[in-house]
Amino acid sequence: QVQLVESGGGLVQAGGSLRLSCAGSGRILSLYSMGWFRQAPGKGRGFVAAISRSGGTTYYGDSVKGRFTISRDYAKNTVYLQMNSLKPEDTAVYYCAARYLVLTTSDLEYSDWGQGTQVTVSA
Numbered sequence: 001q002v003q004l005v006e007s008g009g010g011l012v013q014a015g016g017s018l019r020l021s022c023a024g025s026g027r028i029l030s031l032y033s034m035g036w037f038r039q040a041p042g043k044g045r046g047f048v049a050a051i052s053r054s055g056g057t058t059y060y061g062d063s064v065k066g067r068f069t070i071s072r073d074y075a076k077n078t079v080y081l082q083m084n085s086l087k088p089e090d091t092a093v094y095y096c097a098a099r100y101l102v103l104t105t106s107d108l109e110y111s112d113w114g115q116g117t118q119v120t121v122s123a
Contacts, residue, residue: 002027002098002112009094009117012086016121020081022096022114029072033103034079035110036070038092038119045107048094049081052103059105063089086121093118 008020022034035050049070050059058070069082079096094117097110104110 002029002032004096004098004112004114006094006096006114006117009119011120011122013122014086014088016086017082017084018086018119020083020094020096020117020119022079022081024077024079024098029077029079029098030074032098032100032112034070034072035097035099035105035107036079036081036094037097037107038090038094039116040089040092043092045095046092047105047107050103050105051079053101057103059103083119086119088121088123091119091121 002024003026005023033052036048037045038048039045047061051070055072067085072079096114098112099110
């Protein structure tokens with residue numbers, strides 16, 4: 001099992017940027033495919049981005065393509081989500097998640113989750 005802690009959320013104006021971090025402990029994150037998901041008030045959890053163990057494959061949700069970038073730093077055991085051109089509809093709690101070995105975009109297949117970090121984008 002891996003423990004995940006997100007950070008970097010906050011309040012930003014529309015058009016601004018934030019970088020979320022997800023630090024892992026307990027296991028080496030290079031063994032895991034990693035994903036970012038988000039949940040807005042009154043809505044279900046939605047897929048944002050995912051990255052393979054090698055970092056060579058990435059997937060993005062349609063609403064964030066071209067604006068968000070997922071990356072990982074093996075030395076720091078950390079995964080990042082760079083968010084640019086933020087919109088009010090990006091407002092949500094953002095969660096990172098880990099799945100052993102296999103890359104997937106389905107939240108149901110991720111076994112380990114962080115506590116979430118709030119991102120609020122004002123108009």
